[in-house]
Amino acid sequence: xxxxxxxxxxxxxxxxxxxxxxxxxxxxxxxxxxxxxxxxxxxxxxxxxxxxxxxxxxxxxxxxxxxxxxxxxxxxxxxxxxxxxxxxxxxxxxxxxxxxxxxxxxxxxxxxxxxxxxxxxxxxxxxxxxxxxxxxxxxxxxxxxxxxxxxxxxxxxxxxxxxxxxxxxxxxxxxxxxxxxxxxxxxxxxxxxxxxxxxxxxxxxxxxxxxxxxxxxxxxxxxxxxxxxxxxxxxxxxxxxxxxxxxxxxxxxxxxxxxxxxxxxxxxxxxxxxxxxxxxxxxxxxxxxxxxxxxxxxxxxxxxxxxxxxxxxxxxx
Numbered sequence: 001x002x003x004x005x006x007x008x009x010x011x012x013x014x015x016x017x018x019x020x021x022x023x024x025x026x027x028x029x030x031x032x033x034x035x036x037x038x039x040x041x042x043x044x045x046x047x048x049x050x051x052x053x054x055x056x057x058x059x060x061x062x063x064x065x066x067x068x069x070x071x072x073x074x075x076x077x078x079x080x081x082x083x084x085x086x087x088x089x090x091x092x093x094x095x096x097x098x099x100x101x102x103x104x105x106x107x108x109x110x111x112x113x114x115x116x117x118x119x120x121x122x123x124x125x126x127x128x129x130x131x132x133x134x135x136x137x138x139x140x141x142x143x144x145x146x147x148x149x150x151x152x153x154x155x156x157x158x159x160x161x162x163x164x165x166x167x168x169x170x171x172x173x174x175x176x177x178x179x180x181x182x183x184x185x186x187x188x189x190x191x192x193x194x195x196x197x198x199x200x201x202x203x204x205x206x207x208x209x210x211x212x213x214x215x216x217x218x219x220x221x222x223x224x225x226x227x228x229x230x231x232x233x234x235x236x237x238x239x240x241x242x243x244x245x246x247x248x249x250x251x252x253x254x255x256x257x258x259x260x261x262x263x264x265x266x267x268x269x270x271x272x273x274x275x276x277x278x279x280x281x282x283x284x285x286x287x288x289x290x291x292x293x294x295x296x297x298x299x300x301x302x303x304x305x306x307x308x309x310x311x312x313x314x315x316x317x
Contacts, residue, residue, distance in 0.1 A: 024227035025191055025253040037227035037246050037273070040116065044229040047112055054101055116229070119243045123209035125202060131214040131221035131234040131256065134263040138200045141211070144283050148290065150196045152266050153178055183298050193265075194253045198290060199272040201297065203279040204249050213239045222258035225269060231257060246273040274301070 024034045036042040071077070126141035140146040154175055176185075182197060184190040202208050212223045214234040221234040228244040246252070256267040274282070278300055285293035 024250065025194060034226045036229075037248055037250070037252055038229065038244055039247060040244065041227060041229035043112055043115070047108060050108065051105055054105060058101070116242075119207060119245070121207045121245075123243065124206040126209040126211065127200065127202070128211040128213070128239075129200075129223050129234070131212075131218065131223070131260075131267075133215075133218055133261055134256075134267040136200075136223075136267070136269060140283070144287060146283060146286055148198045148200070148286075150198045150200065150270065152193065152268055153182075153184070153190075153195045153197060154193055155263075155266060183295060189251060191253075194255075194268045194270065196268060196270045198294060199251065199270040201272045201274060201279060201282055202246065203276045204246055204273045206276070207243060207245050209241065209243050211239050211241055213237075219260050220258050221256045221260045221267070223254075223269065224257035225252060225254035225271060227252045227254075228271075230254070233258060246271075249273050249275065272297075 024037055026034070033041070033045055033048070036045055073082075128139040128141060130137040130139070135152070136150045138148045138150065140148075178197070179185045179190070179195075184195055210223065210230075210232070212232045212234045214221050214236045216236055218236050220236070222231060223234055223242070224231040225244065228246065230242060230244050232240050232242040234240070250273055252271045252273065254269040254271075256264060256269070258264075260267070274297065278297060281300070282293050282297045285296055
């Protein structure tokens with residue numbers, strides 16, 4: 001019994017740890033979407049699976065027809081070609097069936113598209129996301145007037161050439177030092193080429209409006225967050241509006257999805273979703289010191305994780 005209890009405790013700790021350190025990010029050999037972090041993304045996943053039920057049978061049916069035609073109606077099997085001009089029944093079928101299929105796909109797709117542009121809910125927070133080459137700036141459109149620059153941690157390594165091993169080694173050492181200073185050494189939560197110095201911090205279960213643009217003399221970028229089903233162009237001199245509502249606390253990763261120059265691949269987007277209480281504390285601290293606010297927030301999240309681990313271990317005994 002003691003052994004069983006130990007196994008259950010270990011399993012519970014593993015689950016609690018995974019939940020507490022949830023991070024939506026790309027995975028090796030992934031075949032499906034990232035875990036949905038919002039109802040909108042869940043709807044997109046449903047629509048993707050829904051259309052698959054149409055695509056697969058149609059593809060197999062067309063392949064079957066091609067095989068039948070190649071075998072049954074080739075020149076060898078039919079030395080005297082048919083002089084059939086038309087078949088009314090077949091023509092009606094191949095006209096009506098595609099119309100029915102298109103309607104079945106169009107109705108839910110129009111509803112999904114409408115929801116993507118109009119949430120039907122007033123935003124609790126508005127953030128202006130400005131793309132620069134090659135980073136993001138977030139301005140909180142509230143009384144805090146907080147502005148946050150978000151840069152990739154590894155950007156120091158990109159500034160040096162791999163032809164100089166010594167310089168590259170120094171850059172890697174500097175990156176590691178930066179990670180340790182920011183408390184972001186766990187690569188499972190803070191992966192290479194996705195981790196930034198300052199995330200966009202927002203509260204969970206609240207409507208967030210995002211105003212997306214690019215610096216006036218810049219180029220077109222794209223603000224994309226797969227876990228939220230979010231993708232919006234950032235165009236110089238123009239402001240586009242989008243939204244998301246995260247339904248689970250955690251750290252979510254996206255990237256610029258518009259080819260924007262030589263460092264396009266090194267322009268990640270990181271959104272940290274926290275409780276309303278943690279968000280208000282972070283925002284108040286950030287007004288004085290953004291670096292200290294981030295450290296305090298990470299410490300608060302780690303403390304919350306440890307409490308969940310302890311509670312789970314105790315309940316499993």
